[in-house]
Amino acid sequence: MTEARKPRLGVFKFASCDGCQLSILDCEDELLAITGAVDIGDFREASSAVLEGPYDLSLVEGSVTTAHDAQRIKEIRAQSKALVTIGACATAGGIQALKNFGNVDEYRRVVYARPEYIESLATSTAIADHVPVDFELRGCPISKVQLLEALSAFLQGRAPNLPNESVCIECKRRGTVCVLVAHGTPCLGPVTQAGCGAICPAFNRGCYGCFGPQGTPNTASLTAELKTLGMAPPAVQRLFRTFNANAPAFKAASEAAVAEAKAP
Amino acid sequence: MDTLKVGDRRVLERHDFPSLFRALQAKGYQVVGPTVRDGAIVYDQLSGVDDLPVGWTDRQEAGKYRLERRKDEALFGYTVGPFSWKKFLYPSHERLWTASRDGPSFVITPEPVDGPPLAFLGMRACELAGVSVQDRVFMGGPYVDPGYAARRRKVLRIAVQCGQAGGTCFCVSMGTGPGVQEGADLIVTEVLEGKRHYFLVQVGSSEGAAVLSDVPLKAAAPDDPAKADAIVSRAAASMGRALDTDGIHDLLLKNLEHPRWEIVARRCLSCTNCTMVCPTCFCSNQEEVPDLAVEKVERWRRWDSCFNLGLTEMHGQAVRKTNLSRYRQWLTHKLASWHDQFGTSGCVGCGRCITWCPVGIDLTEEVAAIRTVPPAPATSEGKK
Numbered sequence: 001m002t003e004a005r006k007p008r009l010g011v012f013k014f015a016s017c018d019g020c021q022l023s024i025l026d027c028e029d030e031l032l033a034i035t036g037a038v039d040i041g042d043f044r045e046a047s048s049a050v051l052e053g054p055y056d057l058s059l060v061e062g063s064v065t066t067a068h069d070a071q072r073i074k075e076i077r078a079q080s081k082a083l084v085t086i087g088a089c090a091t092a093g094g095i096q097a098l099k100n101f102g103n104v105d106e107y108r109r110v111v112y113a114r115p116e117y118i119e120s121l122a123t124s125t126a127i128a129d130h131v132p133v134d135f136e137l138r139g140c141p142i143s144k145v146q147l148l149e150a151l152s153a154f155l156q157g158r159a160p161n162l163p164n165e166s167v168c169i170e171c172k173r174r175g176t177v178c179v180l181v182a183h184g185t186p187c188l189g190p191v192t193q194a195g196c197g198a199i200c201p202a203f204n205r206g207c208y209g210c211f212g213p214q215g216t217p218n219t220a221s222l223t224a225e226l227k228t229l230g231m232a233p234p235a236v237q238r239l240f241r242t243f244n245a246n247a248p249a250f251k252a253a254s255e256a257a258v259a260e261a262k263a264p
Numbered sequence: 265m266d267t268l269k270v271g272d273r274r275v276l277e278r279h280d281f282p283s284l285f286r287a288l289q290a291k292g293y294q295v296v297g298p299t300v301r302d303g304a305i306v307y308d309q310l311s312g313v314d315d316l317p318v319g320w321t322d323r324q325e326a327g328k329y330r331l332e333r334r335k336d337e338a339l340f341g342y343t344v345g346p347f348s349w350k351k352f353l354y355p356s357h358e359r360l361w362t363a364s365r366d367g368p369s370f371v372i373t374p375e376p377v378d379g380p381p382l383a384f385l386g387m388r389a390c391e392l393a394g395v396s397v398q399d400r401v402f403m404g405g406p407y408v409d410p411g412y413a414a415r416r417r418k419v420l421r422i423a424v425q426c427g428q429a430g431g432t433c434f435c436v437s438m439g440t441g442p443g444v445q446e447g448a449d450l451i452v453t454e455v456l457e458g459k460r461h462y463f464l465v466q467v468g469s470s471e472g473a474a475v476l477s478d479v480p481l482k483a484a485a486p487d488d489p490a491k492a493d494a495i496v497s498r499a500a501a502s503m504g505r506a507l508d509t510d511g512i513h514d515l516l517l518k519n520l521e522h523p524r525w526e527i528v529a530r531r532c533l534s535c536t537n538c539t540m541v542c543p544t545c546f547c548s549n550q551e552e553v554p555d556l557a558v559e560k561v562e563r564w565r566r567w568d569s570c571f572n573l574g575l576t577e578m579h580g581q582a583v584r585k586t587n588l589s590r591y592r593q594w595l596t597h598k599l600a601s602w603h604d605q606f607g608t609s610g611c612v613g614c615g616r617c618i619t620w621c622p623v624g625i626d627l628t629e630e631v632a633a634i635r636t637v638p639p640a641p642a643t644s645e646g647k648k
């Protein structure tokens with residue numbers, strides 16, 4: 001009797017810090033179960049052994065910042081039955097998408113001694129801006145629990161149970177006192193998707209928005225509240241321009257703040 | 265020591281208050297109640313009087329909560345905080361059962377409900393009402409929630425009548441407080457008079473009487489009941505909010521297209537805070553969490569909210585897609601269709617949803633706005 005072929009997993013990296021791939025290796029207790037359930041075809045952070053595609057599941061970390069990236073993601077997509085982006089870079093363009101709001105030629109000249117060696121697109125964009133994506137894992141970095149849920153959902157042929165609710169619900173479930181209401185601390189939790197477990201408010205900090213916009217983010221209303229708390233438009237702009245600066249809802253919110261700062 | 269009966273009143277001096285803790289602990293109760301943490305008064309396990317918010321009070325308005333020092337050393341000189349007793353009876357995250365493979369079949373092991381009986385110290389009148397609303401939800405029909413019921417039946421309720429109301433309180437409008445009418449095992453009123461600090465304790469049940477048998481008590485003075493009434497009246501006169509409930513069921517359900525819904529929806533963040541802090545909101549989701557090899561599956565129940573898209577998701581799409589439909593669902597259920605479903609209002613007037621809404625949406629203000637007749641839609645003629 002021949003054993004059924006195990007699904008083949010590929011893990012690919014684009015412009016990123018490797019932190020999300022490390023979250024996979026961080027699944028210490030479950031790592032054996034994962035390697036028992038899938039053949040790891042390509043995961044260079046973990047092993048130099050490479051199995052050729054096609055892949056049943058590809059996890060893609062990082063954003064598209066070069067013409068070569070834009071080509072390579074198409075090839076990976078063509079070799080992948082299912083493609084899941086992991087982390088804020090792959091899902092929204094990452095912190096490097098701040099360049100979308102500036103002049104890249106200028107940076108290149110200021111930062112590099114030989115700017116002509118640097119080949120880079122003017123933008124950092126999400127994988128979904130280039131190829132169809134089956135599921136997004138949010139976060140900077142992703143959550144190990146969410147990763148395992150997405151993996152087991154894929155292996156079991158079901159939809160991942162990862163709701164697009166707000167960070168606030170996680171604060172309340174874990175019993176954190178709201179830093180916005182009780183301390184007047186600016187917090188992006190109401191417009192940010194759950195998944196981190198509401199870590200920052202539990203340490204008396206406002207949410208930084210690592211998991212990107214929640215299902216129905218009302219950034220205009222939160223911005224009005226942030227102003228009541230004493231935040232000037234440039235500060236609101238900076239708050240929305242971090243790891244998910246290029247996610248459409250956060251991008252619109254930071255641009256609205258810029259427009260307001262400029263208004264006479 | 266004389267045997268206490270339901271309705272009896274006694275005096276407990278402040279310096280004897282620790283003996284109430286000792287009596288509860290000796291009877292096997294885990295005492296939970298108010299304590300200061302992270303800038304708010306929350307309910308947690310207490311080991312003694314020093315854990316209480318001695319000398320603290322809270323100032324509350326829509327979207328704002330601040331702790332402040334009192335001029336005295338009151339133990340219960342605050343109103344209600346962000347977390348209600350709900351979290352003890354209906355945990356925010358609970359494993360209900362585990363299923364394991366057993367050859368071609370599987371075995372289900374229900375989660376045991378254990379833990380010591382809890383003594384809820386410092387329940388406000390509106391909170392007693394809140395628990396009884398949830399009792400109807402979880403235990404009132406033919407299908408009783410076993411975990412809730414097991415925990416609930418072991419709870420000792422020590423109520424403390426309010427001597428002041430908070431900025432967002434409206435229990436008077438909802439008929440739930442500030443005086444405690446029923447449902448408590450002990451009813452305590454804190455009296456601070458110059459240098460004297462004592463508690464008037466009224467027995468509400470035989471369980472309450474049993475706890476008091478080891479507590480040093482004095483006879484109540486003839487004017488003590490009147491003093492307690494005056495304290496409660498003072499709270500009643502200082503309500504921060506009011507809600508006109510006259511005809512509220514039809515008012516809301518016949519105004520589903522009122523323009524006010526659109527206005528509040530522009531402010532609402534769909535963040536779920538109002539439902540999380542509400543002592544009566546009971547929505548949950550249940551999910552199976554399998555291990556990677558599908559040898560074992562756990563069923564978890566977590567607090568959910570009508571403000572989440574996922575609550576109405578069917579076939580991959582949410583039924584209530586807009587903030588408007590979700591806020592309207594919440595308010596109409598709470599104040600109108602709850603009556604049809606459970607025979608009571610879903611609101612006890614605690615004001616938490618007003619205080620803990622990050623943008624300060626106030627249901628009393630929304631209802632008042634819906635009471636005003638909307639302007640007739642402009643006709644093409646009127647426009648000109």
Ligand code: SF4
Binds near residue numbers: 168
């Ligand atoms: S601390 Fe932030 S995330 Fe938590 S409930 Fe408050 S606003 Fe929401």
Ligand code: SF4
Binds near residue numbers: 541542543545
């Ligand atoms: S609806 Fe608001 S005021 Fe009414 S019981 Fe719930 S939290 Fe309290």
Ligand code: SF4
Binds near residue numbers: 571
């Ligand atoms: S009413 Fe307030 S607390 Fe409730 S979901 Fe809307 S913004 Fe959040």
